[in-house]
Amino acid sequence: MSDVATRPAVLRVSNISKEYRLGRGLLGRVGGARRTTLTALDGVDLELRRGEVLALVGESGSGKSTLAKILVGSVRPTAGELEESGVVPGQRRRERARRVQMVFQDPYSSLNPRISVGSMLAELLLLHRIVPRSQVREESIRLLNRVGLQEDALDAYPSQFSGGQRQRLAIARALAVRHDVLVADEPVSALDVSVQATILELFRSLQEELGLSILFIAHNLAVVQHLSQRVAVMYLGRIVELADTDQIFSDPRHPYTRALIDSIPRMSAESLNDVFDIEGEPPSPFDVPSGCRFHPRCPIATERCRVEDPALIPLGPPHSSACLYADELAPYPGAPEKKTVEAS
Ligand SMILES: Nc1ncnc2c1ncn2[C@@H]1O[C@H](COP(=O)(O)OP(=O)(O)OP(=O)(O)O)[C@@H](O)[C@H]1O
Ligand code: SF4
Ligand SMILES: [Mg+2]
Structure with missing residues (x-):
């Protein structure tokens, strides 16, 4: 376990949910029915600890940017709490503007x-x-x-x-x-692979030298492997696995995380930003599946998975998983040859 586990939190969200109410136009029309509420985040707990790089990964639409915007205060959650250490009540907005800075995918x-x-x-x-x-x-x-x-x-x-x-x-x-807290939303996704590595190295050296706390969002686990100390994996508005980076790669305890790691070698050499190559269509956030939300795509789903909605529970610090069978999964054989972006 890294020493990050014992550091205080600089930002914490508790039970955060975000719903978008959409007009009854085409955007809300799914499967012939008209839907008006989209659940972008559903009961997310997460803390960013002092001086750590915490990676947030997951497929497009999983809610990464929504969570980032809530953390920097540019989007209000529908429910839940955002706490910041060292912030004087009443000065929250100003303090946050000063303290937390966002770095975007498209700097231009x-x-x-x-x-x-x-x-x-x-x-x-x-x-x-x-x-x-x-x-x-x-x-x-x-x-x-x-x-x-x-x-x-x-x-x-x-x-x-x-x-x-x-x-x-x-x-x-x-x-x-x-600022001592950076929220970087896919800051290398629009860059060539060779440039990605130099920018990742810059983040790494800044974090080491200045002790910054960084929430680093990426589509792709390969991008964050050498940069982050911890990884939170998101699926359809929830965090489904959270662990030290080494554990995520050596002993993933959620089938979705395993699928993400397995998909790394299939991504092309030119772009590590390709969509994940995981079996099945990502479900619609208008129509979240019953039970475990990953069950329609999970290779080991059972009847129980269709009805029970697993919470993110600790397997032993600092590793948590939202799979009903997290303790019973076969040992992970490791991904076939991994293609990674080296940050050092
Ligand atoms: N302003 C908005 N109005 C309506 N729906 C929104 C809005 N912002 C995000 N969403 C929806 O919320 C869900 C989560 O979006 P979000 O941008 O947080 O995902 P993401 O994980 O950052 O995806 P990507 O990897 O494509 O950036 C998506 O279904 C998205 O369409
Ligand atoms: S709870 Fe069931 S469907 Fe969900 S990830 Fe675990 S095995 Fe798969
Ligand atoms: Mg995004």
Whole structure:
């Protein structure tokens, strides 16, 4: 077990649910019936601990971004609690804006194309009173260097940078305000595989050097294998397995996690962002299956799985699974040759 288990939480969500009520138009029309409520998150408990990289993985639509937005305060949950350590009651929103920064998949959309990098950083440094005006240039250069960019970037505009460089800029912007919590929503998914590795390495070194707490969202387990200390696996609005990263890979205790790991070698060399190649269609969030929500795709589902809805229960710290047969699963033989993105 890693020492992460004993660290205090910097962010915690308890029993978080999020429903979207949709109009009765085409979007809500499923299987001929009109549905108006979509369950994006259903009773999620999770904590991000000080100085850890916690990976959140799962197929498209499993609720990763919704959970990330709730954590940064840009989406309100339908039910449940969000707690932050060290936040003074009444100052919650302001504190969170200062403390938790989001890094997005598409950095270009989060960078203002009409503002030079120097102006963008200066604005932030002055607004948040990080340094006096006389030190803005020096601090901006320090930030750029820290993310692997040079001083000449100060006069450039976002359109003049490559995808990987823009992601570096987005990270520099997050660091400018001296946030200690980063929520990174698929920050490497839009990048080439070779660039992905360099950005992952940047996250890893920042976490080590600055002690940042990072929630790192990825479609793909391979991306997070060398970066995260813990992994939370999401399926259709729930966390179905949570464990130290080594345990997730060596002893996965949920058939869905096993399917995710098994799918890694089948992903193409060009893109580790392909959809997972798992048997069966992902079920609709408008129509969550009865019992265990994974049962229509689970290779070992039983009658019991169709009726009993398994909670995420501890198998022994720090490993939890939401499979009724978590203790009885055959030993995991390991994935066939794994294709991974090395972060070191
Ligand atoms: N603003 C919204 N209005 C309605 N439905 C939404 C909204 N945002 C998300 N959803 C739905 O909630 C579910 C979870 O979406 P979310 O974006 O959190 O998934 P995700 O795991 O981040 O997927 P991806 O890997 O594709 O980014 C999906 O079914 C999605 O269509
Ligand atoms: S509870 Fe049943 S259906 Fe669900 S993952 Fe476990 S074996 Fe599969
Ligand atoms: Mg998403």
